[in-house]
Amino acid sequence: MNRKLLILALVCLAQWAVPGFLIARGEQTLAEGMAYRFRTAPVDPVDPFRGRYVALDFVAAQLPAPKGRDYVSGQRLYAAISVDGDGYARLLLPEANPPAQGDWLPVTVQWRDADGRLRLKLPFDRYYLDEQLAPEAERVYREGNRRGEPDARPAWASVRVRRGYAVLEELYIDGVPVRERLRAVQPGG
Amino acid sequence: MNGPEWLLQQLPALQQAGVIDSATGERLRTHYASLLEARPGLARILFTVLGALLIGLGVILLVAHNWDNWPRGLRLAAAFAPLLLGQLACAAVLWRARDSVAWSESAAVFTAAAFAAALALVGQIFHFPGDLDRYLLTCSLAALPLVYLLRASLTAVICALGFAGWAGSVPWGGDQPLLALLLFALLLPHVWRSWRVDSESFRTTFLLYWLVPALFVAVLLSLPQSLRLGWLWFAECGALLWLLPGAAPGLQLRRPLQGYGSLAVAAVALAGSYTDFWQHEWYGRAGEAAMQQAWILLGLVLAAVLFLGLRALRERAWLRAMGAFPALLLWLGLALDFRDHALWPALLCNLYVAGLGLAILRAGIAQRRMRIANGGLALIAALVLARFFDGDWSFTVRGLAFIGVGVGFFIANFWLRRRVQA
Numbered sequence: 001m002n003r004k005l006l007i008l009a010l011v012c013l014a015q016w017a018v019p020g021f022l023i024a025r026g027e028q029t030l031a032e033g034m035a036y037r038f039r040t041a042p043v044d045p046v047d048p049f050r051g052r053y054v055a056l057d058f059v060a061a062q063l064p065a066p067k068g069r070d071y072v073s074g075q076r077l078y079a080a081i082s083v084d085g086d087g088y089a090r091l092l093l094p095e096a097n098p099p100a101q102g103d104w105l106p107v108t109v110q111w112r113d114a115d116g117r118l119r120l121k122l123p124f125d126r127y128y129l130d131e132q133l134a135p136e137a138e139r140v141y142r143e144g145n146r147r148g149e150p151d152a153r154p155a156w157a158s159v160r161v162r163r164g165y166a167v168l169e170e171l172y173i174d175g176v177p178v179r180e181r182l183r184a185v186q187p188g189g
Numbered sequence: 190m191n192g193p194e195w196l197l198q199q200l201p202a203l204q205q206a207g208v209i210d211s212a213t214g215e216r217l218r219t220h221y222a223s224l225l226e227a228r229p230g231l232a233r234i235l236f237t238v239l240g241a242l243l244i245g246l247g248v249i250l251l252v253a254h255n256w257d258n259w260p261r262g263l264r265l266a267a268a269f270a271p272l273l274l275g276q277l278a279c280a281a282v283l284w285r286a287r288d289s290v291a292w293s294e295s296a297a298v299f300t301a302a303a304f305a306a307a308l309a310l311v312g313q314i315f316h317f318p319g320d321l322d323r324y325l326l327t328c329s330l331a332a333l334p335l336v337y338l339l340r341a342s343l344t345a346v347i348c349a350l351g352f353a354g355w356a357g358s359v360p361w362g363g364d365q366p367l368l369a370l371l372l373f374a375l376l377l378p379h380v381w382r383s384w385r386v387d388s389e390s391f392r393t394t395f396l397l398y399w400l401v402p403a404l405f406v407a408v409l410l411s412l413p414q415s416l417r418l419g420w421l422w423f424a425e426c427g428a429l430l431w432l433l434p435g436a437a438p439g440l441q442l443r444r445p446l447q448g449y450g451s452l453a454v455a456a457v458a459l460a461g462s463y464t465d466f467w468q469h470e471w472y473g474r475a476g477e478a479a480m481q482q483a484w485i486l487l488g489l490v491l492a493a494v495l496f497l498g499l500r501a502l503r504e505r506a507w508l509r510a511m512g513a514f515p516a517l518l519l520w521l522g523l524a525l526d527f528r529d530h531a532l533w534p535a536l537l538c539n540l541y542v543a544g545l546g547l548a549i550l551r552a553g554i555a556q557r558r559m560r561i562a563n564g565g566l567a568l569i570a571a572l573v574l575a576r577f578f579d580g581d582w583s584f585t586v587r588g589l590a591f592i593g594v595g596v597g598f599f600i601a602n603f604w605l606r607r608r609v610q611a
Contacts, residue, residue: 026315
């Protein structure tokens with residue numbers, strides 16, 4: 001009996017340690033990580049366990065790859081981060097090992113299209129929102145970027161990166177945090 | 190009706206017939222009545238456990254709402270409070286009411302759901318990516334110790350479903366069939382213990398009903414090119430279950446292993462009776478790690494099938510040995526490449542299904558068991574219908590064929606009933 005209770009205590013500790021570790025690492029990354037802006041387009045889907053979110057389609061997740069290099073779907077690689085002249089983050093060609101200097105992200109190769117462009121899966125791809133606000137975010141973005149005036153209201157995500165670990169901090173539409181923008185467009189907001 | 194209840198009902202008749210005297214009857218009545226009172230009702234256990242499961246799932250859905258307006262600390266407290274509650278309930282069960290099946294199952298399943306909810310909320314707060322495979326694997330592994338600490342079979346089933354979900358959501362290229370098998374092996378001691386206590390108890394039957402298909406699906410989803418190798422896996426699993434010592438083919442409610450084995454063997458043989466089946470590209474690309482794992486796994490199961498098949502042959506258990514045929518034919522197809530000669534293996538499968546149906550029918554009549562005899566009849570009827578679907582006949586002819594087979598089934602059943610009861 002006592003032995004079983006002792007084992008249960010260890011199991012309980014482990015059950016707290018898993019989310020506890022994730023919280024600690026997330027908080028540390030938000031506090032100490034370098035902030036980058038990743039250009040994106042939001043779409044609203046649903047996660048069966050975690051609820052509504054806006055799926056983020058990042059511009060940096062697609063990049064031209066040289067013809068000689070062989071990439072396999074599902075391959076895990078490391079991409080160094082650089083910043084463009086307009087202040088947005090972009091990724092360099094992924095390599096088998098992380099770069100010796102500077103920030104980087106672990107990425108997974110999704111596919112390579114007919115034009116030779118490489119499609120990567122980044123370690124952040126969603127921003128969770130209230131179940132009523134998530135579809136609203138997509139609508140606001142689309143209404144602001146109709147045909148004829150693309151990028152009228154650009155969207156980007158602020159991402160903190162520390163030692164290859166990334167936490168999505170905030171989603172912006174036209175320079176305003178998405179929650180604030182939604183409050184502004186909602187009746188009585 | 191179970192044993193003690195039946196015996197209690199028979200007591201007056203036994204006393205009247207003079208088989209037992211009134212004092213013995215009274216002693217038996219007192220003994221079994223107290224046993225029945227002490228045994229918790231299955232319905233009570235089911236409703237208690239179902240309640241805990243629903244509450245746990247409710248907690249997950251509440252978390253999924255995204256309580257944006259709540260401060261982060263409050264959201265975390267709201268997510269972790271059910272986990273703490275569940276863990277305290279587990280401790281209370283171990284401390285005080287360890288024999289209560291309802292409490293053990295409920296506490297374990299609620300804690301498993303509360304952990305999943307807490308992890309989901311942390312993911313929500315920090316906008317973790319949608320790695321469903323890692324999430325399901327973490328939740329299942331975190332719940333696994335509760336299966337053994339509290340002897341919680343529903344949690345074992347939930348872990349198995351989690352493992353199957355993990356196998357299905359692993360990103361392309363990350364398939365690991367041997368790891369899927371290893372994960373299910375973690376549940377094996379629980380099943381084995383339940384089997385040793387009573388191989389036909391509700392707990393054992395419940396575990397087998399869920400765990401066997403979950404294992405089958407998990408490995409199937411882990412196999413690279415699962416559409417091709419899946420049939421081979423299906424045939425081998427069916428043969429293995431069919432060949433288990435003491436197994437009798439046929440669908441029996443309390444013997445799910447035999448039931449699943451019979452269904453799998455029949456399904457593969459019927460699929461193989463079409464020539465199209467053998468004209469597929471069966472060969473996988475070699476060299477990939479997942480492919481190697483798949484061949485190791487399929488080879489190991491084949492070795493077990495051969496071992497049990499040879500043993501059945503030595504014991505002259507011909508019907509049992511027949512279960513290995515579809516798996517062996519599929520392996521032969523891999524070795525010899527039947528694509529240009531698809532008619533022959535299809536013909537063999539037709540003969541096999543017909544022979545198997547007749548053999549089962551004969552065994553049913555010999556054992557005077559309608560259920561087994563009907564299984565043989567159903568297999569023959571399925572083969573006849575499969576051929577009608579295969580042919581280029583009009584709907585009218587097919588309709589008449591269906592009616593004919595149905596009428597034949599009724600007549601054969603009537604005749605069989607008389608033979609079996611004779």
